[in-house]
């Protein structure tokens with residue numbers, strides 16, 4: 608664990624999966640971190656582990672689809688960590704939804720978490736950066752499915768294209784405040800979310816989850832599925848000083864799923 612770099616970061620959805628890998632990596636890079644998740648128990652486990660290993664971490668419960676909850680979580684984290692420099696809007700839901708099966712209830716839930724959650728996070732981060740009198744970095748989770756259309760992901764894909772649109776507009780709107788806004792686009796990452804998707808795909812074909820994962824993997828140039836840590840490395844770059852001259856961009860960390 609490196610010494611603290613006097614920067615603080617909050618990562619939503621960091622009780623497991625990609626978000627957990629991100630807080631672990633940022634902590635190793637010297638950030639004080641807030642593990643913000645709907646699942647407080649998981650967030651507390653990650654925070655405890657980081658604190659026991661020389662990091663500075665706090666767990667906060669948040670429902671990113673609820674604006675008040677997001678503002679409260681960011682305020683609480685900034686106070687507990689003694690600062691606030693980076694927000695990673697990572698929490699997201701990714702159900703497979705054949706286009707004719709999408710219900711209004713599913714639509715509301717997935718858009719409220721993936722799209723509204725990103726907007727509320729941006730607003731809460733602006734409040735803190737202004738209060739603290741400095742700029743900062745906002746990093747949003749899009750997806751390979753937010754760059755190209757994939758089968759059966761109409762609902763999810765729409766939200767992830769929206770996240771890229773919000774990222775580009777916010778980058779322009781917030782530059783004068785010294786705030787950069789970028790996105791990261793993972794490919795097929797070994798997390799509970801992706802195994803849920805692979806399970807459904809596998810079941811539909813009468814096969815197992817691993818078959819489902821490998822089906823998604825077939826177009827990856829580097830010929831392996833992504834570890835959460837692969838994505839965390841990209842986010843660490845966006846959170847650190849080496850990306851200071853980047854804003855409005857999507858960093859695709861997908862092993863080469865498409866080139867454009």
Ligand SMILES: NC(=O)C1=CN([C@@H]2O[C@H](COP(=O)(O)OP(=O)(O)OC[C@H]3O[C@@H](n4cnc5c(N)ncnc54)[C@H](O)[C@@H]3O)[C@@H](O)[C@H]2O)C=CC1
Nearest residue numbers: 620624625645670671698699748750793795796798800801
């Ligand atoms: N796993 C993958 O292959 C890919 C994932 N992504 C994106 O990366 C992000 C993280 O995905 P995974 O780690 O795979 O997901 P995951 O499902 O494994 O973990 C998501 C975390 O977010 C939390 N969460 C869910 N709803 C929440 C809410 N309303 N408020 C706060 N926290 C909430 C969950 O409790 C969980 O800890 C998501 O935005 C996802 O869309 C993008 C491309 C590929």
Ligand SMILES: CC(=O)C(C)=O
Nearest residue numbers: 701750751752794801
């Ligand atoms: C889950 C996801 O983002 C996919 C399949 O691209």
